[in-house]
Amino acid sequence: DTAVSQTPKYLVTQMGNDKSIKCEQNLGHDTMYWYKQDSKKFLKIMFSYNNKELIINETVPNRFSPKSPDKAHLNLHINSLELGDSAVYFCASSQDLTRRNTQYFGPGTRLTVL
Amino acid sequence: SQKIEQNSEALNIQEGKTATLTCNYTNYSPAYLQWYRQDPGRGPVFLLLIRENEKEKRKERLKVTFDTTLKQSLFHITASQPADSATYLCALEGSSYKLIFGSGTRLLVRP
Numbered sequence: 001d002t003a004v005s006q007t008p009k010y011l012v013t014q015m016g017n018d019k020s021i022k023c024e025q026n027l028g029h030d031t032m033y034w035y036k037q038d039s040k041k042f043l044k045i046m047f048s049y050n051n052k053e054l055i056i057n058e059t060v061p062n063r064f065s066p067k068s069p070d071k072a073h074l075n076l077h078i079n080s081l082e083l084g085d086s087a088v089y090f091c092a093s094s095q096d097l098t099r100r101n102t103q104y105f106g107p108g109t110r111l112t113v114l
Numbered sequence: 115s116q117k118i119e120q121n122s123e124a125l126n127i128q129e130g131k132t133a134t135l136t137c138n139y140t141n142y143s144p145a146y147l148q149w150y151r152q153d154p155g156r157g158p159v160f161l162l163l164i165r166e167n168e169k170e171k172r173k174e175r176l177k178v179t180f181d182t183t184l185k186q187s188l189f190h191i192t193a194s195q196p197a198d199s200a201t202y203l204c205a206l207e208g209s210s211y212k213l214i215f216g217s218g219t220r221l222l223v224r225p
Binding site: 004040041042043044045048055056058090092097102103104105106107108 | 148155156157158159160163201203210211212213214215217218
C-alpha cells in the first residue's frame with residue numbers, strides 16, 4: 001500500500017530518445033509535483049498540478065511535458081533526452097494547495113542518459 | 115539573491131550524543147520551515163514543520179527551533195542512534211506555492 005509510487009525506478013537511455021516516468025498516489029491528495037535532484041543533491045521543483053490543473057511551471061525546457069490524466073496520476077514525458085537530464089526525479093503529493101506544506105515523496109526514478 | 119544554506123560537510127557523531135544541524139536562509143520571509151529526512155536511494159520523508167510564530171517544536175527525540183531574526187533553524191536529535199544516519203533537508207516556502215529545499219546535511223552516527 002505504497003502512498004506515492006513511481007515507475008520505473010531506474011531508466012538508462014541514449015541521448016535523443018523520448019521517455020516517460022509515471023507517478024501515482026493513493027492518498028486522495030489534490031496536488032502533485034515533480035522535482036529534480038541533481039548530483040549535488042539539490043531538490044528543485046519542476047511542475048505542480050492541482051486537481052489536474054497546472055499550477056507551477058518552473059524554468060524547465062519544453063522538452064519536459066507533464067500530464068495529469070486524473071488527480072491521482074502525474075506523468076512526466078521527456079523528449080530528445082540530453083546528457084544534462086541525468087538526475088533523480090521525484091514525484092510528490094500534498095493534500096491540497098492550502099496544505100501544501102507537508103509533501104509525500106515517491107521513491108524516485110534515477111535517469112541516466114548516455 | 116535568495117539562498118538556503120546547510121552545512122555540506124557530513125556531521126559525524128558518537129551514538130548517544132545530540133546532533134545539531136543548521137539551516138540558514140537569506141532574502142526569504144517564510145511563514146514556516148520544514149525538515150525532511152532522506153535515506154540513500156529513497157525520497158525525502160517529512161519530519162517536522164515549525165511556523166514563524168513558534169520558537170520551538172518537538173517530536174519524540176527531535177527538536178526544531180526557528181529564529182526569524184537570525185534567519186536560522188536548528189534541528190536537534192537527542193540520544194542519537196546509528197539508525198538516525200541519513201541526510202536531513204530543510205525546506206521553506208518560496209513564492210507561488212513553491213517549496214524550496216536546501217542541499218541537505220549528511221549525519222553519520224557511529225555506534
